[in-house]
Amino acid sequence: MTGPGTLFGIGLGPGDPELITLKALRLLRGAPVVAAFAKPGRPGQALGIAAPHLLPEQQVLRLEYPFTTEVSLHDPRYARDMGDFYDQAADQVAQCLAEGRDVAVICEGDPFFYGSYMYLHDRLSHRFEAQVVPGITGMSGCWTQANAPITHGDDVLTVIPGTLLEDAMVSHLSRTQAAVFMKVGRNLPRIRTALIQAGLLERAILVERGTMAGAQVMPLAQWPQDRPAPYFTIVLVPGRQGVR
Ligand SMILES: C[S@@+](CC[C@H](N)C(=O)[O-])C[C@H]1O[C@@H](n2cnc3c(N)ncnc32)[C@H](O)[C@@H]1O
Incomplete structure (x- = not known):
């Protein structure tokens, strides 16, 4: 029986596909599950940067926001509904990790700089090994x-x-x-x-x-x-x- 998988927060840089680090590329290619936050109906910026490097056998887990800019940050609904969404996203990722599969959460720019990845990190890094790869910021x-x-x-x-x-x-x-x-x-x-x-x-x-x-x-x-x-x-x- 293998142990739990590792959570990777991978910064993919500001958009130019050549501005990905070698480390990000290596870890991205090696992860059986690639997760990305995205707006429903949109391809997602991070997925667009990663797409040419993904292999058919990698599972792509889209974590789709319930809303993005339509609800104001100052609306009480924002914190409540986003909190629920991140709880559910963390559960989905945790399930893969508990099954022993590494999950690479890909992020535009740097994961720890206004990135949604940090909400998964907050919820999961005390339960699973977590490693962050910095990216060139936007x-x-x-x-x-x-x-x-x-x-x-x-x-x-x-x-x-x-x-x-x-x-x-x-x-x-x-x-x-x-x-x-x-x-x-x-x-x-x-x-x-x-x-x-x-x-x-x-x-x-x-x-x-x-x-x-x-x-x-x-x-x-x-x-x-x-x-x-x-x-x-x-x-x-x-x-x-x-x-x-
Ligand atoms: C949620 S923040 C994510 C920031 C990202 N983690 C980073 O390291 O830059 C999204 C905001 O970053 C800014 N942004 C990020 N990358 C950009 C780019 N390549 N060009 C212009 N704005 C960008 C925009 O203001 C956008 O609304």
Whole structure:
């Protein structure tokens, strides 16, 4: 009788298929079960990156969110229903691990950086061996795509979720030299207003689908106000320029 399987949280990088680490590739190919979070009806970003490397004998376990951006983070339903969803997803993964099969949970970017994998890790890492492989983050892919060094000298970099309220964003912006806004999507109008209030709109750069096919880079001030931003969008505020 073999022992329980190992849980792997595997970062696959920001989208460019060549930005996967050798370690991620080795562990991905070796796992009998590959699990990925995805929106129902969508292929899933991590699965898209992994697809060319998967073998027919590997089982793919799709963990489909009950909702993504349709329910606000501030709605009480969000924490309750997402908590239930992660409990069920952890049960499915635990069943494979208990049967002795390793499970590679593949993640866009880095698993421990705003990644859903960490909710499985929280629920399972005390029961099963768990190993995480870091990935190049989306923000790193975006500032590279924009050809924009993000921090110079002693700049402080602040990462701000686009889900924050406007006042909180302005307050963070007032205490940093460089900033990255994650989870931009439908939060773009509030981010733009916060940047205007902080006097930083002219420095802000919008990056859509950084390092992926169809990537776009544009000064935020030129982004049409009525144009929605896609889910994979980051807004960068590079730090002080040319200080040395
Ligand atoms: C749930 S977070 C996951 C972050 C991911 N684990 C990482 O390491 O970057 C999803 C958000 O990351 C940002 N993002 C991640 N990769 C991106 C990319 N390649 N281009 C633009 N935005 C990206 C977007 O703001 C998106 O809404």
